[in-house]
Amino acid sequence: MEREWALVLFTLLNQASVGLLAITLLANPKEEKIRKKLFSGIGLLAILSLLISLGHLGSPLGAYRALTNLGTSWLSREVFFASLYVALWVVVAYLEFKAGAPQSARNTLGWITLAVGVAAIYSMASVYTHTIRPAWQTAYTPISFFAASLVLGSLLYIVFHPAPRWVAWLTALGVGVQLLALPPYLAALGSGNTAAQNSARLLADSMFALGLGVAGIMAAAALAFLPQSRTIEITSSEQGRGVNFLYLALVAGIIGEGILRYLFYSTGVNIMVGHF
Amino acid sequence: MAKQLGFHIDQNRCIGCFTCQIACKDKNDLEVGQRWRRVEEIAGGGYTRVGQGLQANVYAYWISIGCNHCQDPLCVKNCPTKALYKRPEDGIVVVDEKKCIGCRYCVWSCPYGAPQYNPQKGKIGKCNFCLDLLEKGEQPACVAACPMRALHAGDLKELAQKYGGTDRIKGLPDPSITKPSILITPHRHAAVE
Numbered sequence: 001m002e003r004e005w006a007l008v009l010f011t012l013l014n015q016a017s018v019g020l021l022a023i024t025l026l027a028n029p030k031e032e033k034i035r036k037k038l039f040s041g042i043g044l045l046a047i048l049s050l051l052i053s054l055g056h057l058g059s060p061l062g063a064y065r066a067l068t069n070l071g072t073s074w075l076s077r078e079v080f081f082a083s084l085y086v087a088l089w090v091v092v093a094y095l096e097f098k099a100g101a102p103q104s105a106r107n108t109l110g111w112i113t114l115a116v117g118v119a120a121i122y123s124m125a126s127v128y129t130h131t132i133r134p135a136w137q138t139a140y141t142p143i144s145f146f147a148a149s150l151v152l153g154s155l156l157y158i159v160f161h162p163a164p165r166w167v168a169w170l171t172a173l174g175v176g177v178q179l180l181a182l183p184p185y186l187a188a189l190g191s192g193n194t195a196a197q198n199s200a201r202l203l204a205d206s207m208f209a210l211g212l213g214v215a216g217i218m219a220a221a222a223l224a225f226l227p228q229s230r231t232i233e234i235t236s237s238e239q240g241r242g243v244n245f246l247y248l249a250l251v252a253g254i255i256g257e258g259i260l261r262y263l264f265y266s267t268g269v270n271i272m273v274g275h276f
Numbered sequence: 277m278a279k280q281l282g283f284h285i286d287q288n289r290c291i292g293c294f295t296c297q298i299a300c301k302d303k304n305d306l307e308v309g310q311r312w313r314r315v316e317e318i319a320g321g322g323y324t325r326v327g328q329g330l331q332a333n334v335y336a337y338w339i340s341i342g343c344n345h346c347q348d349p350l351c352v353k354n355c356p357t358k359a360l361y362k363r364p365e366d367g368i369v370v371v372d373e374k375k376c377i378g379c380r381y382c383v384w385s386c387p388y389g390a391p392q393y394n395p396q397k398g399k400i401g402k403c404n405f406c407l408d409l410l411e412k413g414e415q416p417a418c419v420a421a422c423p424m425r426a427l428h429a430g431d432l433k434e435l436a437q438k439y440g441g442t443d444r445i446k447g448l449p450d451p452s453i454t455k456p457s458i459l460i461t462p463h464r465h466a467a468v469e
Contacts, residue, residue, distance in 0.1 A: 058378020058398025065377055066356040075356040075381050130354060131384040132453065271387050271449050273316050273341050 004265040006055035011124055012152065012254075012261055013049035014082055015145060017042050018117035019153015020160075021089075023167055025110050027157065034161050039096045041160060043089045050082060074126040081120035088113040121145050133268040134192050135199035140185035143177060144264070148257045150174030151217060155253040158224055159246050168224040171253070175221040178260070179214065194275035202267040209259055216256020223249035280347060280367035281405060282432040282457030283419075284439045285340050287466055289426035292317055292338035299421030300342065303406065310392055312403040313342035313418045318447045318466070337463035339447055340427055342418065343390035343403035344456030345369045351382035351391055359400070360391070367432075367457060368405045376400050387449035388456070405429070432457050444468050 024038045054060040067083075069076040092109050095101040125142035151174035154167045189200035203210060226245045292315060300306070300313040321334040345368050352360045352369060359375035360382055362368070371391070378398040382391040391402045406416035414420065419429045428435060435441070441459030443451040445466040460466070 056379065058380075058393065058395070059376065062357070062375075062377040065359075065375060066379065068375075069356050069358050072353045073356045073381075075354060075379060079356065127381070130350075131381075132350065132387045132449070133384060136384075268384075270384065270389070271453075272389055273339055273387075273449070274318060274447055275449070276446060 004056065006052055007265060008258065008261045010049050010053035010056070011145065012148065012257060013045045013052065014085075014117075014124070015121055015149035016152035016156060017045035017049065018085070018114065018121055019149035019151070020045065020156045021110070021114050021117060021153070022149075023153050023157040023163075023170065025107070025114055027161075027164060027167065028107075029161055035096055038157070038160055039089075039093050041156065043086070043093055046082070046086045046089055050086060053082075074123050074130050078120060078123040078127050081116055081123050085113060085116045085120050088116055121149055128268075131268075132195075132271050133199075134196035134271065135189055135268045136264075138185055138188055140181050141264075143181045144260065147174040147177040147181075148261070151178075151220065151253055152257060155220060155224060155250045159250050168221075171224040171249075172221045175217045178217060182214070193271065195269045195271040198269040199267045202269070203263065206263055206267070210263060213256050213259030213263065216252045216259060218256075220249045220253030220256055223252060278364060278367065280345070280432045280457050281430065282345060282367075282435060282459065283342070284428040284430075284435040284441055284459040284461070286426045286428075286439065286441075286461040287337050287339070287445075287463040288461060289424045290338045290340060291424055291426075292336070293423065295421050295423055296340050296418035296427055299417040300403070303417035304401075306401070307394065307396060310394060310401060312390070312392065312401065313340065314389075315340050316447070320465070335463075335465045337466050339445075339460075339466075340418070341388055341390075341448075343369060343405075344388055344454070344458040345405065346454035346456045348455040350385040350387075350454050354381050354385045356381065366405075368407065369402075370404045370407070371400055371402055373397070373399050373401075387453055432459070435459050442468075 020038065021042045024042065029035060054063055057063055066079040067076055070080055088109065092113050095106045095109065122142065125145045128136035128141045151171055154171040154174065157163055157167055186200065186203065189196045223245050294315050297311060297314050301311065304312060306312065316339045317336060318339065319336040323330040323332055347367065349362060349369050352362055356379060357375045357377055359372045360369060363370060376399040378393065378400065380393050382400055383393055391400045394401050409416060416429050419427045428439065436459055439459060439461060441461045443456050443458050443460065445460050445462045446468060447466060
């Protein structure tokens with residue numbers, strides 16, 4: 001099993017950042033203080049993800065050279081869009097933090113940044129679908145990447161700010177999509193070539209971890225709903241409990257998505273010489 | 277089409293002695309775990325009961341494999357720094373160590389396990405067809421060392437005319453993925469009907 005911790009963190013943090021930006025733009029909270037907190041979080045996650053990605057490289061000082069094959073390499077495109085996303089965030093954050101910037105300019109640039117973030121996630125998924133690892137070549141890769149973005153982004157938003165009910169529904173949607181995608185993915189691996197079957201075997205050996213990951217994201221989706229109803233009854237003790245549930249939802253979501261992403265990396269098997 | 281260098285392997289001559297693998301390691305001074313050319317053993321079959329006795333149907337054959345300097349190399353396409361490139365004059369796929377950042381995307385892209393990550397260097401290394409020997413008019417180290425003369429190198433078209441062979445045998449990945457510059461005269465158990 002390969003332990004690609006840098007890539008687990010890089011992909012999840014980037015996807016969480018893009019997800020949080022998407023929910024922030026959709027919910028469009030009005031309070032300046034909250035907006036500043038949200039945009040700070042979005043940037044922090046994106047910058048952290050890029051820094052951590054360097055940990056995967058054998059020669060991290062040459063990382064800038066990864067931008068030189070945009071014509072054919074999805075890895076180049078991934079680095080390009082993830083870097084452009086951070087660059088655009090700097091401008092968006094500047095407009096957010098500067099008093100008096102026109103709302104239309106903030107919104108337009110925000111949506112452009114989101115489009116670049118979506119392109120970064122798409123490129124990220126395409127990096128894996130364009131390998132010779134059957135476990136990575138399926139539609140499960142882009143589906144799970146975008147769904148994780150939705151789950152982590154919505155959970156982070158709920159923790160940052162009292163959220164409308166539809167945000168919790170988005171968490172549930174992201175979790176539901178991942179759960180629906182899992183059985184056909186496992187079936188495809190089980191009935192695939194030798195490398196695919198080796199991946200299926202590795203997943204079967206990690207059944208406990210897989211179960212824990214699934215339970216984590218399901219618990220996150222369920223917990224995301226609880227505080228929404230509880231905070232309606234405004235008593236200080238109930239509000240406190242609501243906030244606890246919110247953090248618990250986020251922790252469950254991070255653990256669940258973290259385990260599923262770890263399994264994604266650790267069960268990828270190359271087609272190779274000696275396979276029939 | 278421009279010249280394309282490649283390898284021919286006669287599996288009926290190969291005895292699995294690993295001399296090609298050792299010659300490559302020696303020539304390129306490779307660390308433990310680095311095998312730019314390696315020999316994979318494929319074994320199978322079994323025994324069937326015939327009357328009072330057992331009839332053997334066991335077999336083994338070897339695949340000597342390095343970089344196949346593919347005609348459609350996925351490693352070159354996927355390399356984000358263009359450190360891996362295909363030489364236009366002879367089709368050899370080489371790595372420019374100065375450009376390589378050790379992202380290992382090529383390791384995930386090669387069906388033959390040719391590019392190998394060197395953790396000491398933080399870079400990828402692979403067979404370069406012994407370019408230095410080639411420039412002196414000599415054969416690659418693996419080819420020169422083979423005691424059975426089972427391994428040949430040269431222009432792929434000339435190799436095809438001289439030895440025939442196929443890139444599709446049992447135990448090798450589907451050649452349509454990267455179009456390897458390899459010709460194999462297959463062992464009878466390796467032949468694809």
